[in-house]
Amino acid sequence: MESVRSDADAAQGDSALTVKILVAGGFGVGKTTLVSAVSEIRPLRTEEALTEKSIGVDDTTAVAGKTTTTVAMDFGRITLPNGLVLFVFGTPGQDRFWFMWDELAKGALGAVVLVDTRRLADCFASVDYFERRGLPFIIGVNRFDGAGRHTAEQVRDALDLSPDIPVISCDVRDREDAKQVLITLVEHIMRTMSSRQATISY
């Protein structure tokens, strides 16, 4: 269709000012809780035929004849007081549904990767994905009762993160904490943008 994408300013007029942020992380890490702390939560599902993209990753041999798979996720829509519309999507808990991750990541501003320090490995797939895709992300360490306190530096080391990626501790049930997580992400995106622009030579 028309080449709106090549001219951001011209596109502003007839396109909506919506921004999209993703919340990723392992199963049960608090993605839905984080979204629901700032917004009403809505379920979304998609039913996809298994294609070559997912075959081989998804072991269907155990379920003979299964040709579709249902992917469920949550999202929230927040209309900010200044009229901007912010969508926050929780990624599907199953890291193997890459087709849905690609769909969600398209046009996203950035992502929050939630971490439970008792199950750190659960977030590796998310971190890898966003690094590969070049999508700005931050790490939110959800404070679970009973989880030992790990410092941001310990988590950063364990995940082998670059030093500029924020790692913040949060209680995702707390609305103010949840807001702070999102703000930290957007501030990180701003810094990423300005440093990227600085490296472009005119």
Next chain:
Amino acid sequence: MGDAAWHEDEDTAGPVVRPYALTGGRTHYQGDEFDLVALIAAVDAPEPADDLHPAPSWAPEHDMILELCRTPLSVAEIASDLELPLGVVRVLLGDLLDRSLIQVRRPAPVAQFPSERVLKEVIDGIRAL
């Protein structure tokens, strides 16, 4: 003609047929108009739209979408509200677009070129929640 063959078909086709029966078996809309956060708005039809609905592929869900989209709604919200899979909703939206019954407002490409101003507005907006 074995019974077995029939059942085998049913097993493999079942999960696809159920949600996609609405779409006459079509599983994909060709085109990338329907981003998850693209806003869909119903266009006021210039009077009785009924004869514009040539039968076989018209479903009550088409009308439900038009009803929902009197105020612009994102593709994700339409799927969520109708409790239909995303793929099904995209096919239905394609039908409506082909008949010029909806308008699509794509999200501004802020992700490619987020201006500092927009990002600041997002931060201020979240703070003010």
